[in-house]
Amino acid sequence: xxxxxxxxxxxxxxxxxxxxxxxxxxxxxxxxxxxxxxxxxxxxxxxxxxxxxxxxxxxxxxxxxxxxxxxxxxxxxxxxxxxxxxxxxxxxxxxxxxxxxxxxxxxxxxxxxxxxxxxxxxxxxxxxxxxxxxxxxxxxxxxxxxxxxxxxxxxxxxxxxxxxxxxxxxxxxxxxxxxxxxxx
Amino acid sequence: xxxxxxxxxxxxxxxxxxxxxxxxxxxxxxxxxxxxxxxxxxxxxxxxxxxxxxxxxxxxxxxxxxxxxxxxxxxxxxxxxxxxxxxxxxxxxxxxxxxxxxxxxxxxxxxxxxxxxxxxxxxxxxxxxxxxxxxxxxxxxxxxxxxxxxxxxxxxxxxxxxxxxxxxxxxxxxxxxxxxxxxx
DNA sequence: GCTATATTTCACATTTATGTGAAATTAATC
DNA sequence: GATTAATTTCACATAAATGTGAAATATAGC
Numbered sequence: 001x002x003x004x005x006x007x008x009x010x011x012x013x014x015x016x017x018x019x020x021x022x023x024x025x026x027x028x029x030x031x032x033x034x035x036x037x038x039x040x041x042x043x044x045x046x047x048x049x050x051x052x053x054x055x056x057x058x059x060x061x062x063x064x065x066x067x068x069x070x071x072x073x074x075x076x077x078x079x080x081x082x083x084x085x086x087x088x089x090x091x092x093x094x095x096x097x098x099x100x101x102x103x104x105x106x107x108x109x110x111x112x113x114x115x116x117x118x119x120x121x122x123x124x125x126x127x128x129x130x131x132x133x134x135x136x137x138x139x140x141x142x143x144x145x146x147x148x149x150x151x152x153x154x155x156x157x158x159x160x161x162x163x164x165x166x167x168x169x170x171x172x173x174x175x176x177x178x179x180x181x182x183x184x
Numbered sequence: 185x186x187x188x189x190x191x192x193x194x195x196x197x198x199x200x201x202x203x204x205x206x207x208x209x210x211x212x213x214x215x216x217x218x219x220x221x222x223x224x225x226x227x228x229x230x231x232x233x234x235x236x237x238x239x240x241x242x243x244x245x246x247x248x249x250x251x252x253x254x255x256x257x258x259x260x261x262x263x264x265x266x267x268x269x270x271x272x273x274x275x276x277x278x279x280x281x282x283x284x285x286x287x288x289x290x291x292x293x294x295x296x297x298x299x300x301x302x303x304x305x306x307x308x309x310x311x312x313x314x315x316x317x318x319x320x321x322x323x324x325x326x327x328x329x330x331x332x333x334x335x336x337x338x339x340x341x342x343x344x345x346x347x348x349x350x351x352x353x354x355x356x357x358x359x360x361x362x363x364x365x366x367x368x
Numbered sequence: 369g370c371t372a373t374a375t376t377t378c379a380c381a382t383t384t385a386t387g388t389g390a391a392a393t394t395a396a397t398c
Numbered sequence: 399g400a401t402t403a404a405t406t407t408c409a410c411a412t413a414a415a416t417g418t419g420a421a422a423t424a425t426a427g428c
Binding site: 369370371372373374375376377378379380381382383384385386387388389390391392393394395396397398 | 399400401402403404405406407408409410411412413414415416417418419420421422423424425426427428
């Protein structure tokens with residue numbers, strides 16, 4: 001039997017992805033528990049959302065790290081990171097709607113320098129490497145490329161949910177369009 | 185003195201763009217009237233939102249039509265339509281968050297055929313023309329290209345608001361990235 | 369100034385989500 | 399089986415937004 005707290009968070013993610021303004025009653029029902037129980041674990045709505053976000057952070061971080069380490073070719077790393085972002089984002093789409101993408105400005109200077117060994121730093125290293133070798137359009141600012149990356153992930157998830165594009169094609173389309181959009 | 189109803193709608197657009205869950209009191213205050221007055225014009229929240237949407241439809245339609253008619257070169261038409269979309273979307277960003285983009289599936293068959301002379305039909309004509317002449321990647325489905333177009337508009341607006349990219353560069357970046365992303 | 373229309377004020381009803389307290393019940397552990 | 403912990407039930411308090419009625423006031427047009 002799964003930990004109740006985990007169960008609640010998973011239910012919250014599912015429910016909020018369908019409707020972010022859904023009540024806590026709905027989340028509790030989905031988790032198969034009473035709302036009062038939910039409140040024993042999460043004092044209020046904020047706390048629950050924050051927990052969902054934390055969950056996403058670690059999950060995404062892991063998936064991205066795996067993607068990064070799977071190759072030493074920057075272009076391949078970028079491609080795999082895009083796929084990882086799509087897979088991850090599909091599960092946590094509602095958070096994107098609340099918080100929006102992490103803006104470039106939110107990334108600390110240390111992360112840009114690569115001092116901080118976070119996954120974002122790795123992403124920047126990949127782009128920097130591609131740009132230095134002239135494989136990516138050098139006119140485009142990194143902030144723009146970063147935004148494009150997030151935007152392509154969101155778009156891919158939306159299209160995937162809409163059912164307008166064959167599931168098999170989607171990731172290929174996403175990589176094609178993203179890579180071209182940065183001049184790769 | 186502006187028509188009260190118009191005033192309300194404009195205020196609603198401004199307020200809801202900042203915070204979609206803002207109360208009607210806030211909208212009324214912004215419009216410089218009493219909430220009771222707002223209710224004389226709009227029975228409920230839904231009605232107000234619907235009116236904002238209708239407003240957007242006509243405004244966008246007009247801007248797109250102007251863009252379309254400004255050139256006979258499909259690529260140029262597409263570029264100008266993208267810019268029109270960005271300008272328009274910036275004002276109505278909150279609607280995008282509620283309704284999402286119009287999915288390809290929402291476009292009627294008549295519109296795809298071009299029987300219906302709507303702006304969407306014109307957009308499809310432009311893409312079809314480019315694809316027939318081999319100027320756009322023929323592997324990509326029209327549904328995907330349509331989604332990309334909307335996604336690029338949303339992304340450009342977000343970036344513009346974030347302030348991370350120089351205002352002068354933004355539209356150029358958007359067109360560069362979008363045109364490349366479809367193989368143009 | 370009179371009249372018609374638009375707007376405000378005040379008062380209330382309703383709904384919905386939240387959050388909490390305390391006792392009762394259920395499940396788990398030893 | 400006794401004890402402890404987790405969960406449910408019921409009851410209530412609160413808060414915030416919404417929608418409406420009716421009288422009072424303001425505004426504009428003639």
